[in-house]
Amino acid sequence: MNNNRRQLLASACALALLSPLGARAADKVNVTASFSILGDLVRVVGGPRVALTTLVGPDQDAHGFEPQAAHAKALLQSQLLVTNGLDFEHWIHKLAKAAGFKGKTLVASKGIKPLQVGRQTDPHAWQNPQNVMVYVQNIADSLGQLDPAGAETYQANAKAYIQELVALDLWAQEQLAPIPATKRKVICSHDAFGYLGAYYKITFLAPQGVSTEAEPSARQVALLIRQIKREKIKAVFVENMADPKLLAQLSQDAGVSIGADLYSDALSGPDKPGATYLQMMRHNVTQLAAGMRLN
Ligand SMILES: [Zn+2]
Known part of the structure:
Protein backbone atom coordinates (compact mmCIF):
# COMPACT_ATOMS: atom_id res chain seq x y z
CA MET A 1 0.00 0.00 0.00
CA GLN A 173 -56.59 25.05 -13.46
CA GLU A 174 -56.50 25.52 -17.25
CA GLN A 175 -57.77 21.98 -17.87
CA LEU A 176 -60.65 22.35 -15.45
CA ALA A 177 -61.63 25.96 -16.20
CA PRO A 178 -63.96 25.16 -19.16
CA ILE A 179 -66.09 22.76 -17.10
CA PRO A 180 -69.24 24.45 -15.77
CA ALA A 181 -70.00 24.33 -12.04
CA THR A 182 -73.11 22.16 -12.58
CA LYS A 183 -70.97 19.39 -14.15
CA ARG A 184 -68.28 19.32 -11.47
CA LYS A 185 -69.35 16.09 -9.79
CA VAL A 186 -67.42 12.84 -9.63
CA ILE A 187 -68.02 9.43 -8.06
CA CYS A 188 -65.12 7.32 -6.82
CA SER A 189 -64.80 4.48 -4.34
CA HIS A 190 -63.38 6.18 -1.25
CA ASP A 191 -63.22 9.80 -0.19
CA ALA A 192 -59.62 10.41 -1.27
CA PHE A 193 -59.99 13.60 -3.30
CA GLY A 194 -61.32 16.05 -0.71
CA TYR A 195 -58.29 18.35 -0.95
CA LEU A 196 -58.31 18.27 -4.74
CA GLY A 197 -62.05 18.93 -4.75
CA ALA A 198 -61.85 21.80 -2.27
CA TYR A 199 -59.03 23.48 -4.18
CA TYR A 200 -60.28 22.95 -7.76
CA LYS A 201 -63.99 23.16 -6.88
CA ILE A 202 -65.08 19.63 -7.72
CA THR A 203 -67.59 17.68 -5.63
CA PHE A 204 -66.50 14.09 -5.01
CA LEU A 205 -69.07 11.56 -3.88
CA ALA A 206 -67.89 8.23 -2.48
CA PRO A 207 -69.64 5.27 -0.89
CA GLN A 208 -66.67 4.82 1.45
CA GLY A 209 -65.39 7.48 3.82
CA VAL A 210 -61.84 8.85 4.11
CA SER A 211 -60.46 5.37 4.84
CA THR A 212 -60.87 2.22 2.76
CA GLU A 213 -61.21 0.32 6.02
CA ALA A 214 -64.79 1.55 6.55
CA GLU A 215 -67.48 -0.53 4.82
CA PRO A 216 -70.38 1.52 3.47
CA SER A 217 -73.88 0.50 4.54
CA ALA A 218 -76.44 -0.74 2.00
CA ARG A 219 -78.41 2.43 2.71
CA GLN A 220 -75.43 4.70 1.90
CA VAL A 221 -74.91 2.88 -1.40
CA ALA A 222 -78.63 3.07 -2.28
CA LEU A 223 -78.66 6.83 -1.54
CA LEU A 224 -75.63 7.35 -3.74
CA ILE A 225 -77.22 5.40 -6.62
CA ARG A 226 -80.32 7.60 -6.35
CA GLN A 227 -78.13 10.70 -6.45
CA ILE A 228 -76.17 9.46 -9.50
CA LYS A 229 -79.43 8.88 -11.35
CA ARG A 230 -81.11 12.10 -10.23
CA GLU A 231 -78.12 14.31 -11.05
CA LYS A 232 -77.16 12.30 -14.15
CA ILE A 233 -73.55 11.85 -13.04
CA LYS A 234 -71.45 9.98 -15.61
CA ALA A 235 -68.00 10.62 -14.14
CA VAL A 236 -67.40 7.40 -12.19
CA PHE A 237 -63.88 6.24 -11.40
CA VAL A 238 -62.12 3.44 -9.55
CA GLU A 239 -58.85 3.93 -7.72
CA ASN A 240 -55.73 1.94 -8.44
CA MET A 241 -55.25 0.79 -4.85
CA ALA A 242 -58.87 0.18 -3.81
CA ASP A 243 -61.07 -2.87 -4.27
CA PRO A 244 -63.00 -2.23 -7.53
CA LYS A 245 -65.88 -4.60 -6.64
CA LEU A 246 -67.94 -2.05 -4.74
CA LEU A 247 -67.83 0.47 -7.55
CA ALA A 248 -68.43 -2.15 -10.23
CA GLN A 249 -71.68 -3.10 -8.49
CA LEU A 250 -72.62 0.51 -7.92
CA SER A 251 -72.04 1.53 -11.54
CA GLN A 252 -74.06 -1.46 -12.72
CA ASP A 253 -76.97 -0.58 -10.43
CA ALA A 254 -76.83 3.09 -11.41
CA GLY A 255 -76.46 2.28 -15.11
CA VAL A 256 -73.23 4.22 -15.66
CA SER A 257 -69.89 3.04 -16.98
CA ILE A 258 -66.59 3.35 -15.12
CA GLY A 259 -63.81 5.61 -16.40
CA ALA A 260 -60.06 5.01 -16.24
CA ASP A 261 -58.24 4.29 -12.97
CA LEU A 262 -57.43 7.28 -10.82
CA TYR A 263 -54.34 7.30 -8.61
CA SER A 264 -55.41 8.37 -5.17
CA ASP A 265 -53.30 6.85 -2.38
CA ALA A 266 -50.54 5.15 -4.36
CA LEU A 267 -48.49 5.64 -7.49
CA SER A 268 -48.70 3.15 -10.34
CA GLY A 269 -45.93 0.82 -11.38
CA PRO A 270 -43.36 2.17 -13.86
CA ASP A 271 -45.31 0.96 -16.93
CA LYS A 272 -48.53 2.86 -16.07
CA PRO A 273 -49.33 6.60 -16.29
CA GLY A 274 -49.06 7.34 -12.54
CA ALA A 275 -45.47 6.36 -11.82
CA THR A 276 -44.51 9.71 -10.26
CA TYR A 277 -46.49 12.33 -8.37
CA LEU A 278 -46.42 14.75 -11.31
CA GLN A 279 -47.52 12.05 -13.77
CA MET A 280 -50.26 10.83 -11.44
CA MET A 281 -51.71 14.33 -11.02
CA ARG A 282 -51.66 15.03 -14.76
CA HIS A 283 -53.33 11.70 -15.44
CA ASN A 284 -56.00 12.26 -12.75
CA VAL A 285 -56.86 15.79 -13.86
CA THR A 286 -57.06 14.72 -17.53
CA GLN A 287 -59.38 11.82 -16.66
CA LEU A 288 -61.50 13.89 -14.28
CA ALA A 289 -61.98 16.64 -16.87
CA ALA A 290 -62.94 14.06 -19.53
CA GLY A 291 -65.38 12.36 -17.15
CA MET A 292 -67.05 15.56 -15.98
CA ARG A 293 -67.62 16.72 -19.55
CA LEU A 294 -69.99 13.73 -19.89
CA ASN A 295 -72.11 14.84 -16.90
ZN1 LIG B 1 -57.30 6.90 1.11
Whole structure:
Protein backbone atom coordinates (compact mmCIF):
# COMPACT_ATOMS: atom_id res chain seq x y z
CA MET A 1 0.00 0.00 0.00
CA ASN A 2 1.47 3.38 -0.93
CA ASN A 3 1.51 6.33 1.42
CA ASN A 4 -1.22 8.26 -0.36
CA ARG A 5 -3.63 5.40 -0.14
CA ARG A 6 -2.82 4.81 3.52
CA GLN A 7 -3.45 8.48 4.28
CA LEU A 8 -6.72 8.42 2.42
CA LEU A 9 -7.93 5.43 4.38
CA ALA A 10 -6.88 6.98 7.68
CA SER A 11 -8.77 10.19 6.97
CA ALA A 12 -11.85 8.22 5.88
CA CYS A 13 -11.80 6.40 9.23
CA ALA A 14 -11.43 9.65 11.14
CA LEU A 15 -14.39 11.10 9.28
CA ALA A 16 -16.52 8.09 10.05
CA LEU A 17 -15.67 8.35 13.75
CA LEU A 18 -16.37 12.07 13.95
CA SER A 19 -19.62 12.04 12.05
CA PRO A 20 -22.92 11.72 13.94
CA LEU A 21 -24.08 9.33 11.20
CA GLY A 22 -21.33 6.86 12.05
CA ALA A 23 -19.89 4.58 9.39
CA ARG A 24 -22.62 5.39 6.89
CA ALA A 25 -21.74 9.10 6.74
CA ALA A 26 -19.47 8.71 3.74
CA ASP A 27 -22.13 6.66 2.02
CA LYS A 28 -25.82 7.69 1.87
CA VAL A 29 -28.59 8.96 4.10
CA ASN A 30 -30.89 6.03 4.79
CA VAL A 31 -34.52 7.11 4.64
CA THR A 32 -37.77 5.17 4.89
CA ALA A 33 -40.94 6.66 3.39
CA SER A 34 -44.26 5.24 4.50
CA PHE A 35 -45.88 5.04 1.05
CA SER A 36 -45.12 5.41 -2.65
CA ILE A 37 -46.16 9.06 -3.16
CA LEU A 38 -43.94 10.24 -0.29
CA GLY A 39 -41.20 7.96 -1.61
CA ASP A 40 -41.28 9.85 -4.92
CA LEU A 41 -41.00 13.21 -3.12
CA VAL A 42 -38.05 11.99 -1.01
CA ARG A 43 -36.37 10.67 -4.16
CA VAL A 44 -36.80 14.03 -5.91
CA VAL A 45 -35.42 16.05 -2.99
CA GLY A 46 -32.78 13.58 -1.83
CA GLY A 47 -31.45 12.48 -5.22
CA PRO A 48 -28.39 10.21 -5.14
CA ARG A 49 -27.42 11.28 -1.59
CA VAL A 50 -30.34 9.27 -0.20
CA ALA A 51 -30.91 5.50 -0.02
CA LEU A 52 -34.68 5.12 0.05
CA THR A 53 -36.96 2.37 1.30
CA THR A 54 -40.70 2.67 0.69
CA LEU A 55 -42.96 0.62 2.95
CA VAL A 56 -46.28 0.64 1.04
CA GLY A 57 -45.46 0.28 -2.64
CA PRO A 58 -47.18 1.22 -5.91
CA ASP A 59 -50.85 0.18 -6.28
CA GLN A 60 -50.96 -0.82 -2.59
CA ASP A 61 -53.41 0.47 -0.02
CA ALA A 62 -51.74 2.20 2.94
CA HIS A 63 -54.95 2.45 5.00
CA GLY A 64 -55.18 -1.22 5.91
CA PHE A 65 -51.47 -2.01 5.52
CA GLU A 66 -50.05 -4.79 7.67
CA PRO A 67 -46.28 -4.42 8.08
CA GLN A 68 -44.11 -7.54 8.02
CA ALA A 69 -40.78 -8.33 9.67
CA ALA A 70 -38.90 -7.14 6.54
CA HIS A 71 -40.49 -3.68 6.90
CA ALA A 72 -39.35 -3.46 10.54
CA LYS A 73 -35.84 -4.47 9.49
CA ALA A 74 -35.68 -1.82 6.76
CA LEU A 75 -36.97 0.83 9.13
CA LEU A 76 -34.39 -0.06 11.78
CA GLN A 77 -31.59 0.66 9.29
CA SER A 78 -32.99 4.12 8.54
CA GLN A 79 -31.93 7.44 9.98
CA LEU A 80 -35.16 9.17 8.98
CA LEU A 81 -38.75 8.00 8.70
CA VAL A 82 -41.00 10.19 6.55
CA THR A 83 -44.73 9.82 7.16
CA ASN A 84 -47.79 11.65 5.87
CA GLY A 85 -49.38 12.00 9.29
CA LEU A 86 -53.02 13.16 9.66
CA ASP A 87 -53.70 9.59 10.85
CA PHE A 88 -53.09 8.14 7.38
CA GLU A 89 -50.62 5.45 8.50
CA HIS A 90 -52.10 4.50 11.85
CA TRP A 91 -49.95 1.34 11.85
CA ILE A 92 -46.68 3.32 11.81
CA HIS A 93 -46.27 3.90 15.56
CA LYS A 94 -46.69 0.22 16.28
CA LEU A 95 -44.18 -0.65 13.55
CA ALA A 96 -41.62 1.91 14.79
CA LYS A 97 -41.96 0.57 18.31
CA ALA A 98 -41.75 -3.07 17.26
CA ALA A 99 -38.66 -2.31 15.14
CA GLY A 100 -36.97 -0.40 17.99
CA PHE A 101 -36.55 2.54 15.58
CA LYS A 102 -34.32 5.24 17.10
CA GLY A 103 -34.04 7.59 14.14
CA LYS A 104 -35.86 10.83 13.44
CA THR A 105 -39.43 11.02 12.19
CA LEU A 106 -40.71 13.72 9.85
CA VAL A 107 -44.44 14.23 9.45
CA ALA A 108 -44.34 15.60 5.91
CA SER A 109 -47.76 17.29 6.14
CA LYS A 110 -46.54 19.47 9.05
CA GLY A 111 -47.84 23.00 8.52
CA ILE A 112 -50.67 22.30 6.08
CA LYS A 113 -54.27 23.14 6.92
CA PRO A 114 -56.08 19.80 7.44
CA LEU A 115 -59.58 19.22 6.10
CA GLN A 116 -62.18 17.76 8.40
CA VAL A 117 -64.79 15.32 7.11
CA GLY A 118 -67.33 15.04 9.87
CA ARG A 119 -65.27 14.22 12.93
CA GLN A 120 -62.43 12.68 10.94
CA THR A 121 -59.35 14.38 9.58
CA ASP A 122 -58.93 13.79 5.85
CA PRO A 123 -55.36 12.46 5.42
CA HIS A 124 -55.12 12.81 1.60
CA ALA A 125 -53.49 16.25 1.66
CA TRP A 126 -51.10 15.40 -1.22
CA GLN A 127 -54.02 15.67 -3.63
CA ASN A 128 -53.54 19.45 -3.59
CA PRO A 129 -50.20 20.47 -5.19
CA GLN A 130 -50.09 23.52 -2.92
CA ASN A 131 -49.81 21.17 0.05
CA VAL A 132 -47.09 19.14 -1.67
CA MET A 133 -44.99 22.32 -1.83
CA VAL A 134 -45.08 22.24 1.99
CA TYR A 135 -44.26 18.51 2.06
CA VAL A 136 -41.25 19.02 -0.20
CA GLN A 137 -39.92 21.94 1.85
CA ASN A 138 -40.30 19.88 5.06
CA ILE A 139 -38.39 16.99 3.46
CA ALA A 140 -35.57 19.31 2.30
CA ASP A 141 -35.25 20.88 5.77
CA SER A 142 -35.25 17.51 7.49
CA LEU A 143 -32.67 15.95 5.16
CA GLY A 144 -30.49 19.05 5.52
CA GLN A 145 -30.49 18.69 9.29
CA LEU A 146 -29.43 15.04 9.04
CA ASP A 147 -26.88 15.65 6.30
CA PRO A 148 -25.64 19.27 6.51
CA ALA A 149 -23.15 18.71 3.67
CA GLY A 150 -26.12 18.12 1.36
CA ALA A 151 -28.35 20.88 2.76
CA GLU A 152 -27.80 23.24 -0.19
CA THR A 153 -28.47 20.46 -2.68
CA TYR A 154 -31.72 19.49 -0.93
CA GLN A 155 -32.90 23.12 -0.88
CA ALA A 156 -32.05 23.53 -4.57
CA ASN A 157 -33.83 20.27 -5.48
CA ALA A 158 -36.90 21.33 -3.49
CA LYS A 159 -36.93 24.76 -5.10
CA ALA A 160 -36.76 23.30 -8.62
CA TYR A 161 -39.53 20.80 -7.85
CA ILE A 162 -41.76 23.48 -6.32
CA GLN A 163 -41.50 25.28 -9.68
CA GLU A 164 -42.79 22.09 -11.33
CA LEU A 165 -45.65 21.98 -8.82
CA VAL A 166 -46.53 25.59 -9.63
CA ALA A 167 -46.63 24.65 -13.33
CA LEU A 168 -48.73 21.57 -12.56
CA ASP A 169 -51.22 23.67 -10.60
CA LEU A 170 -51.56 26.26 -13.39
CA TRP A 171 -51.97 23.50 -15.97
CA ALA A 172 -54.66 21.78 -13.84
CA GLN A 173 -56.59 25.05 -13.46
CA GLU A 174 -56.50 25.52 -17.25
CA GLN A 175 -57.77 21.98 -17.87
CA LEU A 176 -60.65 22.35 -15.45
CA ALA A 177 -61.63 25.96 -16.20
CA PRO A 178 -63.96 25.16 -19.16
CA ILE A 179 -66.09 22.76 -17.10
CA PRO A 180 -69.24 24.45 -15.77
CA ALA A 181 -70.00 24.33 -12.04
CA THR A 182 -73.11 22.16 -12.58
CA LYS A 183 -70.97 19.39 -14.15
CA ARG A 184 -68.28 19.32 -11.47
CA LYS A 185 -69.35 16.09 -9.79
CA VAL A 186 -67.42 12.84 -9.63
CA ILE A 187 -68.02 9.43 -8.06
CA CYS A 188 -65.12 7.32 -6.82
CA SER A 189 -64.80 4.48 -4.34
CA HIS A 190 -63.38 6.18 -1.25
CA ASP A 191 -63.22 9.80 -0.19
CA ALA A 192 -59.62 10.41 -1.27
CA PHE A 193 -59.99 13.60 -3.30
CA GLY A 194 -61.32 16.05 -0.71
CA TYR A 195 -58.29 18.35 -0.95
CA LEU A 196 -58.31 18.27 -4.74
CA GLY A 197 -62.05 18.93 -4.75
CA ALA A 198 -61.85 21.80 -2.27
CA TYR A 199 -59.03 23.48 -4.18
CA TYR A 200 -60.28 22.95 -7.76
CA LYS A 201 -63.99 23.16 -6.88
CA ILE A 202 -65.08 19.63 -7.72
CA THR A 203 -67.59 17.68 -5.63
CA PHE A 204 -66.50 14.09 -5.01
CA LEU A 205 -69.07 11.56 -3.88
CA ALA A 206 -67.89 8.23 -2.48
CA PRO A 207 -69.64 5.27 -0.89
CA GLN A 208 -66.67 4.82 1.45
CA GLY A 209 -65.39 7.48 3.82
CA VAL A 210 -61.84 8.85 4.11
CA SER A 211 -60.46 5.37 4.84
CA THR A 212 -60.87 2.22 2.76
CA GLU A 213 -61.21 0.32 6.02
CA ALA A 214 -64.79 1.55 6.55
CA GLU A 215 -67.48 -0.53 4.82
CA PRO A 216 -70.38 1.52 3.47
CA SER A 217 -73.88 0.50 4.54
CA ALA A 218 -76.44 -0.74 2.00
CA ARG A 219 -78.41 2.43 2.71
CA GLN A 220 -75.43 4.70 1.90
CA VAL A 221 -74.91 2.88 -1.40
CA ALA A 222 -78.63 3.07 -2.28
CA LEU A 223 -78.66 6.83 -1.54
CA LEU A 224 -75.63 7.35 -3.74
CA ILE A 225 -77.22 5.40 -6.62
CA ARG A 226 -80.32 7.60 -6.35
CA GLN A 227 -78.13 10.70 -6.45
CA ILE A 228 -76.17 9.46 -9.50
CA LYS A 229 -79.43 8.88 -11.35
CA ARG A 230 -81.11 12.10 -10.23
CA GLU A 231 -78.12 14.31 -11.05
CA LYS A 232 -77.16 12.30 -14.15
CA ILE A 233 -73.55 11.85 -13.04
CA LYS A 234 -71.45 9.98 -15.61
CA ALA A 235 -68.00 10.62 -14.14
CA VAL A 236 -67.40 7.40 -12.19
CA PHE A 237 -63.88 6.24 -11.40
CA VAL A 238 -62.12 3.44 -9.55
CA GLU A 239 -58.85 3.93 -7.72
CA ASN A 240 -55.73 1.94 -8.44
CA MET A 241 -55.25 0.79 -4.85
CA ALA A 242 -58.87 0.18 -3.81
CA ASP A 243 -61.07 -2.87 -4.27
CA PRO A 244 -63.00 -2.23 -7.53
CA LYS A 245 -65.88 -4.60 -6.64
CA LEU A 246 -67.94 -2.05 -4.74
CA LEU A 247 -67.83 0.47 -7.55
CA ALA A 248 -68.43 -2.15 -10.23
CA GLN A 249 -71.68 -3.10 -8.49
CA LEU A 250 -72.62 0.51 -7.92
CA SER A 251 -72.04 1.53 -11.54
CA GLN A 252 -74.06 -1.46 -12.72
CA ASP A 253 -76.97 -0.58 -10.43
CA ALA A 254 -76.83 3.09 -11.41
CA GLY A 255 -76.46 2.28 -15.11
CA VAL A 256 -73.23 4.22 -15.66
CA SER A 257 -69.89 3.04 -16.98
CA ILE A 258 -66.59 3.35 -15.12
CA GLY A 259 -63.81 5.61 -16.40
CA ALA A 260 -60.06 5.01 -16.24
CA ASP A 261 -58.24 4.29 -12.97
CA LEU A 262 -57.43 7.28 -10.82
CA TYR A 263 -54.34 7.30 -8.61
CA SER A 264 -55.41 8.37 -5.17
CA ASP A 265 -53.30 6.85 -2.38
CA ALA A 266 -50.54 5.15 -4.36
CA LEU A 267 -48.49 5.64 -7.49
CA SER A 268 -48.70 3.15 -10.34
CA GLY A 269 -45.93 0.82 -11.38
CA PRO A 270 -43.36 2.17 -13.86
CA ASP A 271 -45.31 0.96 -16.93
CA LYS A 272 -48.53 2.86 -16.07
CA PRO A 273 -49.33 6.60 -16.29
CA GLY A 274 -49.06 7.34 -12.54
CA ALA A 275 -45.47 6.36 -11.82
CA THR A 276 -44.51 9.71 -10.26
CA TYR A 277 -46.49 12.33 -8.37
CA LEU A 278 -46.42 14.75 -11.31
CA GLN A 279 -47.52 12.05 -13.77
CA MET A 280 -50.26 10.83 -11.44
CA MET A 281 -51.71 14.33 -11.02
CA ARG A 282 -51.66 15.03 -14.76
CA HIS A 283 -53.33 11.70 -15.44
CA ASN A 284 -56.00 12.26 -12.75
CA VAL A 285 -56.86 15.79 -13.86
CA THR A 286 -57.06 14.72 -17.53
CA GLN A 287 -59.38 11.82 -16.66
CA LEU A 288 -61.50 13.89 -14.28
CA ALA A 289 -61.98 16.64 -16.87
CA ALA A 290 -62.94 14.06 -19.53
CA GLY A 291 -65.38 12.36 -17.15
CA MET A 292 -67.05 15.56 -15.98
CA ARG A 293 -67.62 16.72 -19.55
CA LEU A 294 -69.99 13.73 -19.89
CA ASN A 295 -72.11 14.84 -16.90
ZN1 LIG B 1 -57.30 6.90 1.11
